[in-house]
Amino acid sequence: MIRLRAVVLDLDGTLFDHRGASRAAVADWLRSLGREPDEATQSAWSQIEERHHADWRAGLVSHDEHRRRRLRDFLPLVDSPVGDDAVLDEQFQRDYLTRYRRHWRAFDDVEAALAAIGAAGLRVGLLTNGMPEQQNAKLEVLGLAGRVGPVVTAGELGLAKPRPEAFRAICDRLGVDPAATLHVGDDHPVDVVGARAAGMFAVHLDRHDEGPHDEALRMRSLTELPRFLGAQVSGRS
Numbered sequence: 240m241i242r243l244r245a246v247v248l249d250l251d252g253t254l255f256d257h258r259g260a261s262r263a264a265v266a267d268w269l270r271s272l273g274r275e276p277d278e279a280t281q282s283a284w285s286q287i288e289e290r291h292h293a294d295w296r297a298g299l300v301s302h303d304e305h306r307r308r309r310l311r312d313f314l315p316l317v318d319s320p321v322g323d324d325a326v327l328d329e330q331f332q333r334d335y336l337t338r339y340r341r342h343w344r345a346f347d348d349v350e351a352a353l354a355a356i357g358a359a360g361l362r363v364g365l366l367t368n369g370m371p372e373q374q375n376a377k378l379e380v381l382g383l384a385g386r387v388g389p390v391v392t393a394g395e396l397g398l399a400k401p402r403p404e405a406f407r408a409i410c411d412r413l414g415v416d417p418a419a420t421l422h423v424g425d426d427h428p429v430d431v432v433g434a435r436a437a438g439m440f441a442v443h444l445d446r447h448d449e450g451p452h453d454e455a456l457r458m459r460s461l462t463e464l465p466r467f468l469g470a471q472v473s474g475r476s
């Protein structure tokens with residue numbers, strides 16, 4: 240058995256309320272188009288985002304192109320014209336990102352979780368499937384910059400979770416063995432299955448109770464984190 244030495248946290252959906260900020264941004268955007276925000280359009284935006292972001296994570300498209308594809312799929316749904324690449328790039332910034340940034344906030348349970356990690360004497364790091372500029376800007380706005388240890392982004396690595404190299408990169412930056420490291424994230428296939436495949440201990444943060452419900456190591460809030468921090472984890476032989 241190996242004693243836990245570090246905790247690696249995901250950012251979007253784990254520390255940062257991406258879903259809340261994204262929904263608020265889309266609602267503001269729809270109102271600017273004279274439309275009342277509705278669940279079908281919100282849900283379409285998030286499904287389109289997930290589909291194209293998955294392609295970016297898999298290295299199939301560039302980050303800029305994944306954003307253009309999101310708009311090409313979404314704009315016809317709100318009866319808006321689809322322009323060329325330059326128009327789409329400008330529009331993504333103006334119509335979505337500007338509004339998204341206005342709604343950036345941390346979840347209420349983050350401060351207690353960081354305090355618990357510190358009290359347990361564990362190191363902390365952050366591993367996120369995003370671009371360094373935007374993710375570091377979020378940490379600044381959330382008041383978390385410099386407080387979550389080393390930050391590793393998929394954008395700087397050129398590869399994303401669930402690739403094992405991403406998990407190994409943050410463990411290397413922390414100077415800890417993956418087997419002595421707990422990964423906490425909200426995306427089960429990416430954060431939990433991926434981290435375990437890289438030899439880490441992983442707990443699923445299932446804030447919206449979306450499952451999988453047969454996952455043995457799950458929590459609904461970061462307030463439950465302390466019960467995992469004293470874990471004696473079994474290393475791979």
Ligand SMILES: [Mg+2]
Pocket residue numbers: 249250251252253424425426
């Ligand atoms: Mg996440």
